[in-house]
Structure formats: C-alpha cells, structure tokens
Amino acid sequence: MNNNFPDVEQRVKRYWYTDGIAELASGGMFILLGIFLAAQQYFMENSLFGGLSQGGLVIFLIGGMAIGRWFIKALKARLTYPRTGYVEYHVDRRNTNLRRAIAAVVALLVAGFSLVFAERVASFLNLTLALTGILVGVIFIFLQGRSSGLERFYVLGGTSMALGIALSLSSLPQGYSLGLFYSLMGFVLIISGGIVLRRYLRENPLPAEAERE
Amino acid sequence: MSNELRSVTELDRLIHEPARLLIVTILSTVASADFLFLQRETGLTKGNLSAHLSKLEEAGYVKIEKTFKGKLPLTVCKLTAAGKKALTQYRQQLQDFMQKTS
Numbered sequence: 001m002n003n004n005f006p007d008v009e010q011r012v013k014r015y016w017y018t019d020g021i022a023e024l025a026s027g028g029m030f031i032l033l034g035i036f037l038a039a040q041q042y043f044m045e046n047s048l049f050g051g052l053s054q055g056g057l058v059i060f061l062i063g064g065m066a067i068g069r070w071f072i073k074a075l076k077a078r079l080t081y082p083r084t085g086y087v088e089y090h091v092d093r094r095n096t097n098l099r100r101a102i103a104a105v106v107a108l109l110v111a112g113f114s115l116v117f118a119e120r121v122a123s124f125l126n127l128t129l130a131l132t133g134i135l136v137g138v139i140f141i142f143l144q145g146r147s148s149g150l151e152r153f154y155v156l157g158g159t160s161m162a163l164g165i166a167l168s169l170s171s172l173p174q175g176y177s178l179g180l181f182y183s184l185m186g187f188v189l190i191i192s193g194g195i196v197l198r199r200y201l202r203e204n205p206l207p208a209e210a211e212r213e
Numbered sequence: 214m215s216n217e218l219r220s221v222t223e224l225d226r227l228i229h230e231p232a233r234l235l236i237v238t239i240l241s242t243v244a245s246a247d248f249l250f251l252q253r254e255t256g257l258t259k260g261n262l263s264a265h266l267s268k269l270e271e272a273g274y275v276k277i278e279k280t281f282k283g284k285l286p287l288t289v290c291k292l293t294a295a296g297k298k299a300l301t302q303y304r305q306q307l308q309d310f311m312q313k314t315s
Binding site: 008012082088091 | 235238239242243244245246247248249250251252253254282283285287289
C-alpha cells in the first residue's frame with residue numbers, strides 16, 4: 001500500500017493524464033485550428049470567407065471544445081475506465097471562472113500589445129506568434145505540468161515556446177505561420193499522447209470479466 | 214497522562230486506520246471514484262477494500278452506488294458530508310497534537 005498521503009491528491013489529479021487521451025484530443029483540435037487559420041489567410045483577400053471566418057473562429061473553438069470533451073469521455077469510457085477505474089473530478093466553479101478570467105485578460109493583453117507594437121517590429125518578428133507560443137507554453141507548464149507533476153508537460157511547454165519564437169522569425173504571412181504553429185504543436189501533442197496511450201495500454205491489460213468487482 | 218497526549222486518544226479510530234484513511238483521502242480529492250480505481254490506488258485486495266468500504270458506509274462517511282457507465286457496471290463511491298467533516302476534524306486533531314508535542 002502506498003502510504004505517501006501528501007502525494008495522494010496530485011496522484012489522483014495525474015490520473016486524468018495517465019492515458020494520453022486528453023493530449024490526443026488537444027492535438028486534434030490544434031491541427032484543425034491550424035488548418036482553419038491557414039485557410040482563413042488563403043481566402044482572406046479574394047472571398048467573403050475571410051470576413052465570415054472571424055465569427056466562425058469563435059463558433060469553431062466552442063464547438064471544437066464540446067466535441068473534444070465528448071471524444072475524451074467516449075475514449076476514456078472505452079479504454080481507461082475498464083482497465084484502471086472510473087473517476088469523476090470535482091468541478092471547482094470558482095477556480096474555473098478565475099482561470100477563464102485570467103485567460104481572457106491575457107488574450108486581450110496579447111491582442112492589444114500586438115496591435116500597438118506589431119507594426120514596429122513586424123519587419124523582423126511576428127510578435128503575435130511569439131506571444132502565442134509563449135502563452136500556450138505557459139498554459140502547459142503552469143496549468144498542467146505543475147498541477148499534475150508530469151514532466152512531459154514541461155517539455156511540451158518548452159516546445160511550444162521554442163516553436164512560437166522560431167516561427168515568428170519566418171517571413172510567412174501571420175495566418176500561415178500561426179496555422180503552421182498550431183498544426184506542428186498538434187502533431188507534437190498527438191505523438192506525445194500516442195506514446196503515452198500505447199504505454200498505458202501495454203502496462204494495463206483489460207482485466208478478465210470475473211476479476212472486475 | 215498529559216492533556217496533549219490524551220488528545221490523541223480522541224482521534225476518530227474509524228478514519229485513523231491507515232487503509233481507511235487512504236480511501237477517505239482519495240475520495241476527498243474527487244467527486245466520486247469506482248471500486249477498481251480505489252483498489253489500484255490503495256493496493257488493497259478486493260475483500261479488504263470491500264470490508265473497509267462497508268465500515269465507512271456503515272458510519273455514514275461513504276456512499277456506495279451500483280450504477281452503469283455505458284455498458285460498464287460500476288460500484289461508485291463518494292465521500293459524504295459527514296465523511297468530509299470527519300476527515301477535516303481528524304486532520305485538525307492530528308495537526309494540533311503534532312504542534313503540542315513537537
């Protein structure tokens with residue numbers, strides 16, 4: 001029996017990420033977002049799609065998150081719960097609202113900062129992309145890495161920051177470079193999630209029917 | 214026996230038992246968890262876990278529900294309000310004891 005009580009809470013939180021399914025879903029979302037942003041850039045100048053897609057992005061993100069949640073739940077019900085058990089987490093509404101508020105403020109600051117300074121530095125740096133890379137990296141490191149104690153999220157955070165800064169130095173139009181950033185991060189997440197899921201399935205074979213309960 | 218030492222005898226013995234303390238601590242960090250998850254996390258045998266859960270259920274600290282998640286039968290365990298209160302009180306008592314005796 002593991003009697004390391006102070007570690008119990010973090011171990012239980014870490015269980016959400018034990019199978020890599022959340023990363024696979026996030027990776028899929030990132031790739032779709034990347035394709036969407038690149039398509040937006042492509043159609044921006046010569047069709048109505050560019051204008052319509054601004055509003056479409058919000059719908060895409062909300063719909064994508066709902067589908068992502070459904071995907072995670074369905075896959076966990078099929079693969080994880082029969083192998084290592086079912087857990088329902090507390091929904092801390094105060095904490096969730098606080099996180100949303102912080103994310104909204106940071107997003108607004110990034111947008112405002114980009115609008116004010118983008119023109120000045122656009123010649124050598126795609127500021128929005130660099131900030132996006134850093135922001136996504138911070139989310140991986142502080143929201144997921146620190147709460148779960150899993151080292152791979154620090155690597156993912158570092159990858160996001162490096163990728164954002166590296167791509168910000170490219171001469172691609174912003175839509176394409178942002179699209180490329182999200183697509184590459186999506187692939188990285190899918191590879192990471194895939195490795196974790198493969199290892200999880202290998203280490204946790206499905207128990208025989210008689211062994212369950 | 215001094216008052217400081219006597220306070221340790223007032224600890225809730227139902228929760229003080231290591232296996233049950235671990236079960237209650239796990240359940241305090243989640244909304245609910247099933248039997249398989251608790252078994253894996255505690256490392257207890259089925260019989261042992263069942264016995265400890267029954268004691269906690271009898272004391273009103275844990276609520277056990279037989280349910281389904283899709284086609285999967287689940288025995289879902291939740292910490293009750295009384296269970297949460299008992300764990301908080303236990304932690305406080307233990308902390309007080311440690312402070313007084315250290």
